[in-house]
Every structure is written in structure tokens, then in C-alpha cells.
Amino acid sequence: TLAITVKKSDFSEWYQQVIRKAELIEYYDVSGCYILRPWAYFIWEQIQRLLDDLIRTEDVENTYFPMFLSAKHLNTEKDHVEGFKAEVAWVTKYGQSDLNEPLAIRPTSETIMYPAFAKWVQSHRDLPLKVNQWTNIVRWEFKFPTPFIRTREFLWQEGHTAHSTREEAVKQVYTILDFYEQVYGELLAVPVIKGIKTESEKFAGGDFTTTVETIIPQNGRGLQGATSHHLGQNFSKMFEINFEDDKRQKAFAWQTSWGFTTRSIGAMIMFHGDDNGLVLPPRIAKYQIIIIPIIHKDLDEKQLNERCEQIRQILIKQKLRVHFDNRDNYSPGWKFNKWEQKGVPIRLEIGPGEFKNNEVRVVQRFDNKKYQIKIEELNQLNQILDNIHYAMLEKARNELNQRIKQADDWKEFMTQLNQRNTILTKWCQREECEQQVKKQSGIESKEKDSEIGGQIQLTGSAKTLCMPLKQDEIKEGEKCFHCGQQAKRYVLWGRSY
Numbered sequence: 486t487l488a489i490t491v492k493k494s495d496f497s498e499w500y501q502q503v504i505r506k507a508e509l510i511e512y513y514d515v516s517g518c519y520i521l522r523p524w525a526y527f528i529w530e531q532i533q534r535l536l537d538d539l540i541r542t543e544d545v546e547n548t549y550f551p552m553f554l555s556a557k558h559l560n561t562e563k564d565h566v567e568g569f570k571a572e573v574a575w576v577t578k579y580g581q582s583d584l585n586e587p588l589a590i591r592p593t594s595e596t597i598m599y600p601a602f603a604k605w606v607q608s609h610r611d612l613p614l615k616v617n618q619w620t621n622i623v624r625w626e627f628k629f630p631t632p633f634i635r636t637r638e639f640l641w642q643e644g645h646t647a648h649s650t651r652e653e654a655v656k657q658v659y660t661i662l663d664f665y666e667q668v669y670g671e672l673l674a675v676p677v678i679k680g681i682k683t684e685s686e687k688f689a690g691g692d693f694t695t696t697v698e699t700i701i702p703q704n705g706r707g708l709q710g711a712t713s714h715h716l717g718q719n720f721s722k723m724f725e726i727n728f729e730d731d732k733r734q735k736a737f738a739w740q741t742s743w744g745f746t747t748r749s750i751g752a753m754i755m756f757h758g759d760d761n762g763l764v765l766p767p768r769i770a771k772y773q774i775i776i777i778p779i780i781h782k783d784l785d786e787k788q789l790n791e792r793c794e795q796i797r798q799i800l801i802k803q804k805l806r807v808h809f810d811n812r813d814n815y816s817p818g819w820k821f822n823k824w825e826q827k828g829v830p831i832r833l834e835i836g837p838g839e840f841k842n843n844e845v846r847v848v849q850r851f852d853n854k855k856y857q858i859k860i861e862e863l864n865q866l867n868q869i870l871d872n873i874h875y876a877m878l879e880k881a882r883n884e885l886n887q888r889i890k891q892a893d894d895w896k897e898f899m900t901q902l903n904q905r906n907t908i909l910t911k912w913c914q915r916e917e918c919e920q921q922v923k924k925q926s927g928i929e930s931k932e933k934d935s936e937i938g939g940q941i942q943l944t945g946s947a948k949t950l951c952m953p954l955k956q957d958e959i960k961e962g963e964k965c966f967h968c969g970q971q972a973k974r975y976v977l978w979g980r981s982y
């Protein structure tokens with residue numbers, strides 16, 4: 486059926502219907518893999534365009550490394566693979582023959598790139614080294630797949646840099662994190678919280694992990710939006726990425742790695758969609774404006790089409806992405822519905838009245854505001870679209886903020902968690918305390934773990950999402966909300982994807 490048959494409150498069913506009816510995703514017969522249709526792929530292209538421009542300002546150079554790697558390479562850096570190796574996919578055959586040694590398909594490229602880094606870095610003059618690649622990644626996830634959010638193949642960029650000093654590497658980590666925040670806010674109109682992962686949630690191969698976290702308002706679940714890691718010298722020591730510093734001493738390089746994936750598109754869909762379907766932020770909409778003629782017996786059809794084409798040409802000159810839906814096999818009402826489902830930010834209706842008065846009827850998808858504007862005023866549409874972007878971001882920021890509560894004790898913490906909020910608390914920063922909160926919150930959680938096929942899917946327990954970069958200072962005597970010991974940092978807890 487054409488219509489979306491559930492409200493957004495029936496969230497997972499709503500999401501499945503929206504991604505199909507907005508023609509973003511087509512299903513595919515390999516579990517966990519999906520087809521990105523043009524309506525979705527256009528969004529990824531806009532993300533690439535902006536993010537590529539941003540990293541270029543940091544002198545990062547795009548490259549391409551092979552997707553296959555030997556077990557030897559993959560296992561060079563023990564810790565980082567240990568926790569994940571169940572997810573690595575392997576090629577073992579070609580045609581009827583066996584490969585004499587299986588080859589992994591890249592789940593990330595540290596161990597593919599770093600042997601080459603070791604060759605390229607000899608002197609401090611070879612630093613900093615900054616490369617990036619836009620590729621697909623394969624990870625054989627076991628949790629139930631969700632298009633965009635958790636898939637067995639996804640698209641990303643992965644950046645990898647090597648520096649001669651720790652300071653320079655750490656600065657690079659935060660510059661990239663700011664770029665990620667910018668892509669989310671300026672392009673996807675999705676607000677994020679910049680923070681640092683706790684020791685138990687960070688990338689095990691690194692020194693520390695910074696992250697942009699968002700919170701999905703409908704279910705109050707945290708979603709990791711993108712990560713930027715300081716790797717320290719862990720990998721450079723493993724891969725012998727060293728150089729002669731200016732005192733002619735052998736020193737190991739200081740490294741970073743950072744990634745942004747197609748999961749970001751899922752976050753945008755979840756934030757902005759409504760009961761009628763997708764709502765696209767204007768800057769990533771394949772069509773920002775849809776022109777729909779309202780044919781009428783008193784109106785010469787040829788003249789109406791000419792008027793619509795004239796309007797289309799005006800908007801193209803304004804650098805707007807506009808489409809004129811002149812299909813004669815669909816009614817205006819059907820078209821209204823379809824383009825609403827696909828989330829086109831602005832609809833322009835031209836019927837007998839608009840034709841006679843040389844105007845258009847504007848219908849804004851985001852807030853359903855309707856008004857007339859004269860054809861000579863069409864130049865207002867660029868600003869109108871920009872205003873819509875910022876209004877969407879503002880609304881999303883308010884919804885996210887509604888989902889962040891404070892708690893000073895366990896009772897308050899569980900009350901908030903069971904109201905599907907995330908909780909900011911003082912914390913002693915001890916891992917065992919963190920594990921106890923995870924365990925106990927799971928036991929006391931009203932929302933039980935969802936299991937599918939014997940695999941825990943979305944758990945009811947709370948985990949740490951990040952330690953927000955922006956946080957109040959904690960004074961002597963201020964206590965951890967859970968164990969009562971001296972608190973060190975504020976940390977944001979929540980259920981997560």
C-alpha cells in the first residue's frame with residue numbers, strides 16, 4: 486500500500502516502512518546487506534563532499550588500500566582484534582580451488598595501512614603523514630541488522646595520521662571530531678554531544694577515543710555517531726613506524742585514526758521523520774523543491790506546463806535542486822503524498838488561482854506551513870530553505886536535551902532510565918563501578934533485553950555513552966552517584982544501539 490500504516494511511536498515498524506516508502510533502501514537476499522537507492526546515495530554523496538572538503542583543509546590526502554589482508558597482518562596488533570575477530574569475514578576459495586591461506590576482508594584498515602606507513606616514515610621530515618580513504622567495510626555483526634544503523638557491509642571514510650609529537654596527534658583528534666560535529670549539524674541537522682569514551686568503551690587498540698554521540702528521541706537510546714581515536718604509540722611500536730627526531734634519536738610516531746559511516750543517515754531519518762514519512766534537511770535533499778501542477782478544466786494544460794517549466798528554470802538559476810512532477814498518470818493528491826513520504830522540503834503547487842495571480846502555493850514539509858508567494862519573490866526560497874535547516878536543527882536539539890537528565894543516586898538514575906532518558910552523573914571513573922551499573926541497571930530495567938535468534942539485540946541495561954567534553958569541574962568531596970567514592974568526572978549513561 487502507498488500509505489505508511491503506523492505512527493512514528495511504533496518506532497521500529499515505522500522506520501522499516503519509511504526507508505522503503507521514501508525509496509531509500511531496497512532489500513537484498515544476503516542478511517544484513519541492503520541496496521542504497523539514489524534517494525539515499527545522494528545523501529552519502531553530500532556527506533562525502535563536505536567532509537572531504539573539511540579534511541582537505543588539514544592536508545589529508547585520499548588514497549586507496551587493498552581490501553584483503555592476511556591473518557598475519559590482522560593479528561599484528563593483538564588487543565585491537567581480540568574483541569572483534571568473530572566479526573571478520575574471510576575469503577577461502579577462488580573458483581574450485583582453495584586459497585593456500587585465507588584472506589580477511591577489511592573490517593578496518595589499520596593493519597593494512599601501517600606496514601606501508603613504516604616504509605614511508607624514516608625521518609621526522611616525513612611527518613606528519615595524513616591519509617584517508619572512502620571505502621566499504623565488512624563486519625559480520627551478529628546482532629539483528631538495521632538498515633544504515635547496523636549492517637554487515639557499510640560505507641565510511643577512515644582517516645589515519647602519523648605525527649612526530651603527541652601534542653600534534655592529540656590536536657588532530659579533536660580537529661577531526663569538530664569536523665564530525667559540523668557534518669552532523671550543518672548537513673544532517675542532527676545535534677551531537679562531543680565526548681570521550683571510558684576505558685572500557687574505547688577502541689582497545691588506542692590510547693583514548695573521542696566520539697560524537699547522539700540520542701534518538703523516540704527511544705532515548707544513545708547512538709555513536711562517529712569516532713576519532715588517539716592511538717598513541719601502540720600501533721607504531723607494533724609496526725615499527727619510527728623516525729629520527731631532530732636530536733637524531735629513534736622515536737615512534739604518534740598516531741590517530743577516525744571514521745564516519747553511513748549510520749549517520751539512519752540517525753537523520755530517525756530524528757526528523759514524522760507520521761507521513763521522511764523529512765529531509767534541505768542541504769541533503771536530492772530534490773529541495775517539487776513543482777506540482779494542479780490541472781483544472783478552466784486552465785489550459787499547455788500554458789500550465791509552460792508556467793511550471795518557467796518556475797523550474799528560475800529555481801535552477803538560484804542553484805536549487807528542483808523537480809517538476811508533470812506525470813499525467815498520477816493525481817495531485819497522490820503526488821503530494823508520495824513526495825511527502827520522500828521528505829522533499831518544499832512543495833510548490835500551481836493551480837488556476839496561482840496561475841491567474843502569477844504566484845505559487847508553498848507547502849513546507851517540516852512544519853506543514855502553507856503560504857502564497859509571487860513568482861518574482863521566488864528568490865526568497867534559498868533563505869527559506871536555510872531557515873528550515875536551522876529550525877530542524879533547533880527542534881532536534883531541544884528533543885535531544887529533553888532526553889538528558891541528571892541523577893545523584895541510584896533510585897533517581899533508574900527512574901530516569903525507565904523513562905527512556907539518558908542520565909548524566911558524577912562518577913568515580915572506576916571500571917568495576919561501571920560494570921556494576923551496567924549489570925544492575927539491566928536487572929532493574931523495565932525494558933528487558935530484546936533477543937532474536939539467541940542473540941541479545943537491544944539491551945535494557947545502561948552503559949556509559951561518553952564523558953562530555955563540556956562538563957562542570959568536580960570538587961573534593963563530591964561523590965560517585967553509584968559507589969559513593971570520590972567522583973572524578975561526569976559521565977553520560979544510557980541504553981544504546
Ligand SMILES: O=C(C[C@H]1NCCC[C@H]1O)Cn1cnc2c(c1=O)CCCC2
Binds near residue numbers: 565569573595688
Ligand atoms: O575500527 C576500529 C578503529 C578505527 N578504525 C578506523 C576508523 C576509526 C576507528 O573505527 C575499531 N574496530 C571496530 N570493529 C572491528 C575492528 C576494529 O578495529 C577490527 C576487527 C573487526 C571489527
Ligand SMILES: [Mg+2]
Binds near residue numbers: 624
Ligand atoms: Mg562493532
